[in-house]
Amino acid sequence: AGTAYYNLGVSLQRKGDDEEAVKALEKSLALRPNSPKARYSLAMLQGGGVARAPEAYVAGLFDEYASRFDEHLNSLDYNVPERLVEALGMLSGESCSYGKVLDLGCGTGKCGSLLSGRCSFLKGVDLSAGMLKKASSKAVYDALERSEVHAHLESDKGAYDLILAADLLIYIGDCASLFAHCSKRLKPGGYFAFSIEAMADGDFRLLKTGRYAQSEDYIRKLLAQSGLELSWDEQSILRYQSRSPVEGHLFVASKPS
Numbered sequence: 001a002g003t004a005y006y007n008l009g010v011s012l013q014r015k016g017d018d019e020e021a022v023k024a025l026e027k028s029l030a031l032r033p034n035s036p037k038a039r040y041s042l043a044m045l046q047g048g049g050v051a052r053a054p055e056a057y058v059a060g061l062f063d064e065y066a067s068r069f070d071e072h073l074n075s076l077d078y079n080v081p082e083r084l085v086e087a088l089g090m091l092s093g094e095s096c097s098y099g100k101v102l103d104l105g106c107g108t109g110k111c112g113s114l115l116s117g118r119c120s121f122l123k124g125v126d127l128s129a130g131m132l133k134k135a136s137s138k139a140v141y142d143a144l145e146r147s148e149v150h151a152h153l154e155s156d157k158g159a160y161d162l163i164l165a166a167d168l169l170i171y172i173g174d175c176a177s178l179f180a181h182c183s184k185r186l187k188p189g190g191y192f193a194f195s196i197e198a199m200a201d202g203d204f205r206l207l208k209t210g211r212y213a214q215s216e217d218y219i220r221k222l223l224a225q226s227g228l229e230l231s232w233d234e235q236s237i238l239r240y241q242s243r244s245p246v247e248g249h250l251f252v253a254s255k256p257s
Contacts, residue, residue, distance in 0.1 A: 002032035010041060018045050018208075044208050051174035053210070055148050058171055059127045061210075062107070066130030069108050076239040080166045080250065081111040084193045087232045087252050088162070091191070099161030102185065104149045105168035109135035116140040119162070125152045153181035160185050165194035167238070170211040173204040176222055183226040186255040192228060193252045195238065209241075216249055228253040 009024035025042040029035060036054035043050040062069070088098070098119040103111050106124030108131055115122060123143040126132050132144050145152065149168065163182050169175055182192050199205055199213040206212055216233075223230055231254045238248035 002028045002035065002038070005031065006035065006038045006041070009038070013041065013045065013208075021045060040210075043206050044210050047206065050206060051172075053171040053212075055127055057210075059129070062126075062128035063130035066108065066128060066134050069131070069134065070110070073110075073239070076241065077237075078239040080195045080236075080238055080248075081114055083234070083236060083250055084164065084166055084195065084252065085111070085114045087234070087250065088191060088193060091231055091252060091254075098191075099187075100158065101162045101164065102156075102158075102160045103141075104152075104163060104165045105171075106135055106141070106144070106164075107131045107167075109138045109140055111164050111166050112140045113138055123158075125149055150177060150181065153178070153185055156185065158185065159187045161187055161190045163190070163192045165192070167195055169194060169196045169214060173206055173212040173214070175204070175214065175219075176225070179222045179226040179228065183228055183255060186228075188255055189257045190255050191231070191252055192254070193250075195236075195248055195250050197238065198235070198247050198249045219249070219251060223251075223253050228255055 005024045005028035009021045012021035022045050025038055028038040037057050040050050040054050040057055100121045101119040103124045106126050112122055112124055121142050124135055124141045125145050125147050127148055129146055132146055136144055172178055197213040199215050201215055203218040204212050204214045232252040234250045236248050236250050237245040239246050
């Protein structure tokens, strides 16, 4: 019954009937109080309360999405990986080799494809087995691992010259731990390149889309706390959703030598 109410709530939410969706999700949680997916879906509609998307939610979403992911992003005028790689080229030189690279939330390998041949070692990490299968087919990664990114950063003791997180933070609201872990894994002089959906003030907010937005002030605060320096940033339209622009912000930070 808890699962049935959850499925009903998600269906009602997709139809735009938020009031009835909330009722169904509340019933689902009453029956299954430990369900992270139901709690997250309810938080989308009511705002706040969940610091990051549940692993099962993200994995399920992108396993279903993997087969058409690249084609769909192309239709949305999505160019975040290209813009981040261009920024890195401006900072370090177009002919620069990036050494060891860690691609967090690598998806189907859009960032990896752009860096192929320009690094000595390229590792991709993602929660979705479907996305990793697509990334593997592009034959650009030296290693691919199915893992939640915080858990991976805690267990991976490697030192990296570049860490990428293109469109990862839209599923992580509270980024303090992520930034601290990335700082530890970066070599001195290394870069951390990432994107966010933008909001004007506050720290972070869970949107009805199921994605998080963060403020520029929040990001700058976390970079300073984690010992990283902002090297480049740019306000940008991340993509078009239902023909409307999704406003975002791109960042490249560096670890002082």
